Amino acid sequence: MAREEQSHMVLDQIARQIMECHRCPLYKEATHAVPGEGSMVARVMFIGEAPGEQEDTLGRPFVGRAGKVLDSLLTGSGLGRNDVFIGNIIKHRPPGNRDPKPDEIIACTPWLEQQVNAIRPPLLVPLGRHAARYVLGRMGVEFLKITDISGTVFEGEPFGFPQKVIPVLHPAATLHNPLSRGHLEEDFRHLGELIRTMGP
Ligand code: SF4
Structure with missing residues (x-):
């Protein structure tokens, strides 16, 4: 079976399990679970914090105002939603x-x-401090402020195989602080360049 087909099957199964998950109380007030979406063989996986109101309504990640910012940042890096997870x-x-x-x-x-283990992307991009703290914590890396480490390339095995991790500000930060938009645009441009140098 081709890797994409196998990854598709595994991710579908995980998504179904997430929709029925009661491991914590958050499901009780939510409308929909938001498992995530994108390419099953993505070379880059973006990891945000949690669904917001629009995401909860539609069951899809980053579809509200922060999602529009993310779409525009992806375009600036030469990537589309179909290229990433x-x-x-x-x-x-x-x-x-x-x-x-x-x-x-x-x-x-x-x-x-x-x-992450189904897709096995060589590059992870945590969006914002909560996601960055979780992923970098798996590598034994601690930080005080996301602004101190945004755009830094870390290398390690946070999920048991070699990956690069580039934490950046959460796209929602630009809604409150327009200055952060420039930082994010620059980080996404570098990200696009890095992905192109990684080859197919
Ligand atoms: S947030 Fe939802 S999917 Fe996650 S542990 Fe809680 S109930 Fe399960």
Whole structure:
């Protein structure tokens, strides 16, 4: 069976399990689970924090205002949604978009771990401090502020095989702080260049 077909089957199965998951209380107030979507053989996987209101309504990741920013940043890097996989560390929306609690992150991230292992992307891009803290934490890297490490290339084996990890600001940051837009655009341009040098 081709790798894409196999990855498709595994990701479908994970998504179905996420839709029935009751490992933490977040499913109770959510409308839809948001497992994530994109290429089954993506070379880059974007990892956000958790679904917001629009994502909860539609069951799709990054479809609200922050999603429009992400789409535009992807275009600037020469990538489209079909080239990448977009997911979150938390699959059901926290009420009122509050920060995820540590025990919710512990409960939910085994799903992400399974998704990363199905797709095996050589490059991970955590979006914002919560996703960055989770992924870099798996590599033993700690940081105080996401702005201190945004755009830095880390290399390691956060999920048991070699990957590059480039944490960046969350696209929603640009909605409150227009200055962060320039930083993100630059980080995404570098990201596009890095992916092109990685070859097929
Ligand atoms: S947020 Fe994650 S752990 Fe909690 S119920 Fe949803 S899928 Fe399960």
